[in-house]
Amino acid sequence: MTNFSRSDEFLRLSDGEIERLFEEDIRFGDLTTRALGIGDQPGRMSFTARQDMVLCGSDEASRLLSRLGVHVTFTAKTGSRAAKGSLLLAAEGSAAMLHMGWKIAQTMMEWASGIATMTHEIVLAANVGAVHIPVLCTRKSIPFTRQLSLKAVIAGGGEIHRLGLSDTIMLFAEHRAFLDKSDDIKNAVMRLKARVPERAVMVEVTSEADAWLAAEALADVIQLEKFEPAAVQRIVKQICKRSDNRPLIAVAGGIGPKNAADYVRAGTDTIVTSAPFYAKPQDIQVRIEKL
């Protein structure tokens, strides 16, 4: 699984973000440890996979533990597949600091690995025979989590559909509502290309008729919103691709590990999904012991 093993190279949470996690949880330390008077005791903490998963969040966990003065002795790579029972992270430090970092690190890794793992499941489902269809995640991540959510997507072998509203052109019906003729996709695409010719023009359509209009308008990407695989197949069969394989067909709306393969078989070029953002967290066991 080398193709997604170095996502840690690409997305970097700032130190400020790491410290936000402290602020959420441990602003005044672990009261229990302090009240017990055990803070100075040296200890060891290990994180182990309780189920097979694609790991994400271990770099950040390592960084946050280090900032607490904990010595991290092992970190599995973001994007690696971790089998049930395998070690993800190990660290040594004072009881005070181990307790302060424990749950923040655990919750972050469980959540991020949940996204990475489901993304990977969709990626696997999208590999039908020799065909490998890119899996692209939307900008509908849970509020405040955009950066780490997208890192987890990439860790799972996916890519980013849109970073936000400012980096891509996606023509919605809600845009066309403000045009003189809201059904004139051709004119809309022309205007978009005239103003921002470098960027790909993506058009979201919710009917086959609109898909044909988008194709005619020389859209770069036609995003079929909530189409059945059969309808996708009809479009794919009839569409006339240009020499550079444009227009690209993208499918979106309710696609996950279970039905991704159906769309691949129907001939889509890419899968667009928000499902991983709400994936179940992966289960990670933490053990803390006295040294």
Next chain:
Amino acid sequence: MTNFSRSDEFLRLSDGEIERLFEEDIRFGDLTTRALGIGDQPGRMSFTARQDMVLCGSDEASRLLSRLGVHVTFTAKTGSRAAKGSLLLAAEGSAAMLHMGWKIAQTMMEWASGIATMTHEIVLAANVGAVHIPVLCTRKSIPFTRQLSLKAVIAGGGEIHRLGLSDTIMLFAEHRAFLDKSDDIKNAVMRLKARVPERAVMVEVTSEADAWLAAEALADVIQLEKFEPAAVQRIVKQICKRSDNRPLIAVAGGIGPKNAADYVRAGTDTIVTSAPFYAKPQDIQVRIEKL
């Protein structure tokens, strides 16, 4: 449903947090709107429930739309029950600003209402006959979302179990690992009470034997981690409560809408859960039209 209808009074996202949402998504505006040249057109945007839900996030949606210069004409209250088809928020403004606010507002409300709704389902499940057991959510919220996650919990009728590590005493086995005698719960509780006598001492136990030790140690709350309802019932029946109903019995671990009632019937005093943080988002329809 008055008891949770004013959570908006209690938890207030800072303006800086609101602006973080802009930074995640619309730093340089909606490229599509700008390239189409439709930004100045006046329009109307409405958010409608596509399913029954307990609403959360509408105050923040309203505040963020207002910051964009959009005029919000209607906002349903955080914590209110919204029936399928009911209006949640309505606003008027320029096409540019409506498009900039659309998805941020929608995603936030869908996510937060998901938490509120599942919390409320557990609250309803915990109402068995005349008994109303408090539902308390843990500090295991998704990273970076602590504040709005807990607001949603309260909107759904729940309360906060622990704000973080610094405000409550919770004795874990992982703390006792650093004591001379790690099974001496009594001594541990005494040390905690001597140092921080005002706060309630909560003890997490994973066996019935430890539950009895905690009771003997005069713990204020005994948190039963992953106990079957039958085991909970055994403990509740035999435990000797003090005149102030202490020790309180709390159950935690894998509790959600489906099994909450079983624990209530078993006699628990409170339910502790992390389930709502990973609730499915609620489905909200957005309509944008030209004025």
Next chain:
Amino acid sequence: MTNFSRSDEFLRLSDGEIERLFEEDIRFGDLTTRALGIGDQPGRMSFTARQDMVLCGSDEASRLLSRLGVHVTFTAKTGSRAAKGSLLLAAEGSAAMLHMGWKIAQTMMEWASGIATMTHEIVLAANVGAVHIPVLCTRKSIPFTRQLSLKAVIAGGGEIHRLGLSDTIMLFAEHRAFLDKSDDIKNAVMRLKARVPERAVMVEVTSEADAWLAAEALADVIQLEKFEPAAVQRIVKQICKRSDNRPLIAVAGGIGPKNAADYVRAGTDTIVTSAPFYAKPQDIQVRIEKL
């Protein structure tokens, strides 16, 4: 000049950014005003163009003055052409607050209008006959000024070439240096399209030979770096465009108001420039008088 008159709709400096400007200059007020004891005197302040310009920064100036409690009575629109002598902004308030806002507002408008005006000059130069070539500004803005710099570009009628490194694909020779065969543009473009098929693939070339390789590789945009107009013309004449007008020809490197038309005549599809970021500030006169 309606086509770029509403850029203020699209790019919004956060309140936090506005307050950063205060922190840079007036953290402890205007010492001179305070020491003179004139702070309470009411006054009027006006900003007037000392030369013809395309205005930018007036919205932000208005917002920052308002935050100081100054009443802004007139604001010319961002993106509007202001003739020499025309009023740009007028405000009334206490002497203390007028003096606190004066130079911040003036310096910001002079600088941002400098960018907007030069961008507009290039836009005008790029209008040769009936041809209107888009003018796109790079990500090489002065450090810490990205957001307002790009707003000024749009105010001047330009658009954004790349928001940053994460939103567009631009294949540099410096990327190819890490491939097995650094001159195999075709293979590189294929890899890019396979992984991120939705986005346009832009290839920077510094020789005609590489331009042809990029065309053959089905690049979406071929960016000619520091090519003479004659060389551009040779390429444009011979290149075979696909039905969607791809590959697009972009020219970059040392292009400004004086030579833009040469490149348009040579047949380029777009102009890419960093020149406006270092434009001379426009001259704005400020008058302050007692009321």
Next chain:
Amino acid sequence: MTNFSRSDEFLRLSDGEIERLFEEDIRFGDLTTRALGIGDQPGRMSFTARQDMVLCGSDEASRLLSRLGVHVTFTAKTGSRAAKGSLLLAAEGSAAMLHMGWKIAQTMMEWASGIATMTHEIVLAANVGAVHIPVLCTRKSIPFTRQLSLKAVIAGGGEIHRLGLSDTIMLFAEHRAFLDKSDDIKNAVMRLKARVPERAVMVEVTSEADAWLAAEALADVIQLEKFEPAAVQRIVKQICKRSDNRPLIAVAGGIGPKNAADYVRAGTDTIVTSAPFYAKPQDIQVRIEKL
């Protein structure tokens, strides 16, 4: 004095907070050093106690000096008792950096040690014979200093009474003013326990009559506001404690090193105080010499 010697383990100022201190004082360096042209000269700086004190702030001083590139060669521990004349911190670096860090470090240590030392004085005063009564500091710290103020309290052997409004239940008369019957403490406590049963319910009372009502209401903590020791003693003698020593008696209002022992002798269970936040700063001598 081991019991408070490791408070540095528990409370951690973020890097961002450390840099705020730079922003307050040395944003553009030490103008005098620069103008003299002596910045490159190597030097040594030492901080020495001019009076007996409990030290706080040395960790933060060490961190901020290190960020300036100064090599810290010795740091006395937060929470340690420093005798007059003893070394607190020693460092070597360039004249420029020593001068930049000097006063920030000194002022911080003098202030924080002032809080720690007075807290410790109250702790000592609260040790009457074999009785060791916990000293708890309120949330009335000087604005913007909460985190380091509370660290200093713990360094001095105290603990935190309330982190803020959100983590503890404290029933004030000002709350009861909004109830139907403002003198019905019993009903109020019942409502609080029903909604948030896990947390201790603290009730502030200003009369003996109310103290009895609070006891009857099964409050967990009864906080006697501005009671004379004699009145405290009357209440302690008559109150009926539950098996877990509840209700706890806390005294608050005007308590400091001089009168703490009187309240201990009167039988209070804890002392609640804001006095240390306004303690006189401790006197620390700084010597800087050329190397």
Next chain:
Amino acid sequence: MTNFSRSDEFLRLSDGEIERLFEEDIRFGDLTTRALGIGDQPGRMSFTARQDMVLCGSDEASRLLSRLGVHVTFTAKTGSRAAKGSLLLAAEGSAAMLHMGWKIAQTMMEWASGIATMTHEIVLAANVGAVHIPVLCTRKSIPFTRQLSLKAVIAGGGEIHRLGLSDTIMLFAEHRAFLDKSDDIKNAVMRLKARVPERAVMVEVTSEADAWLAAEALADVIQLEKFEPAAVQRIVKQICKRSDNRPLIAVAGGIGPKNAADYVRAGTDTIVTSAPFYAKPQDIQVRIEKL
């Protein structure tokens, strides 16, 4: 008392700073209000002086209450003299919001008014007969409070001695330690004037001999550190002033309301003090009642 009545015009806490105060205390609301279920009740809150004071912090209190949705009906001016019993601020709002803002507002006003009042006492003490000597406060404010501390100083009729290290030239012996001849004040002052001729050169001296060297060196300000009034008088009598009254004599070190007049009588030109930063907070009574 007009001369210091409009300090609110000059120093402005950013919104971000205001929100930091919320973060310190009420991140998740007032748990007690919420648990009682009284949050929606309308109420009134008033702040009244319990002693004569110079007020500071009322603007900020008003702004923070307003941000909570509380309607402020009256605010006494920063810098005004408030007699015992006089109203400082009045507001109306929901019980939830009144309780959230209460203590933050009270603590801030008590602390800031403490600084303002003691500054004013020193200012009054420095008015001996017809002579009005400026009172200047140092940069030794309590960490994190620089901005509001200095506002309070100005509210009390004082001024700022040094904003920080970067804005003024103050030659300490600790600077001279790095010169070839550490006692050559003349050469040091010459170097300072050559490099930064515009700024006043201040020299701190701890002996009369050094004072004469500083005078000879044409220092602009000679700051006498911990000199007895008698010694000050000797220097003042003998020193030869230039036509612009330079060198100015400043006294510093242990000066407060009690001994300021002695130094004025001794002939000093200004008083430099850090005493107000550790002033006792002023006592402000808060009343909350149901509407």
Next chain:
Amino acid sequence: MTNFSRSDEFLRLSDGEIERLFEEDIRFGDLTTRALGIGDQPGRMSFTARQDMVLCGSDEASRLLSRLGVHVTFTAKTGSRAAKGSLLLAAEGSAAMLHMGWKIAQTMMEWASGIATMTHEIVLAANVGAVHIPVLCTRKSIPFTRQLSLKAVIAGGGEIHRLGLSDTIMLFAEHRAFLDKSDDIKNAVMRLKARVPERAVMVEVTSEADAWLAAEALADVIQLEKFEPAAVQRIVKQICKRSDNRPLIAVAGGIGPKNAADYVRAGTDTIVTSAPFYAKPQDIQVRIEKL
């Protein structure tokens, strides 16, 4: 050129500022590197001067590259003169990180060195024979860049005229407009000296008549705004200096490398300029190669 070689000692960009640069450009990594799958390849990057320059920004470039995990092997000093072709910075790291840091580092160094180099040109021009006149830069830096702009000024041998509005007294006609008699400079200066006697009083004048009024008023600095050298000379010849060389004559308005010497010859004491803030960026070549 030793006198400005250690400016890096004096001005320190915070880590938060460094991370802002990442946020501007590489929030989600270099998409091209990631899509090519070359991120793990080791490489080397070097920055070389393409023209003679005074270097600035290399410290910050080094810090930001280090934060990305790149190993910096060489950094030329801020403030050093770099000849065309000389190495400025060299680093080794993964292709992913080199590409992420490349342009941020390059753009920052090119911009900052542009300011430093032009400042230095003015400094050289101000060295006429044996006379070395200080060159002081104003507070009119480009918005958001104050700190690094002023560092570059100092790197080039200049100094800071005013940090902002709060640290210096500069009497403008715009201040006098609020006085009873707006032409009474004498009275204004007296008021300023009475309130803030320590600081130098600077007076901006736009006519010779006002210059004489300012001199008579015992101003410390008379700033001649947009005076011809001949007029400056007239004033210098006739003005009566006090023994400490006050009043200082400063010239401002349109002064740059070309005309600075004229003003020095006319006898000015200092040169005040904003020109370097808009200097052309210096040209720096970057080479990236595979290791």
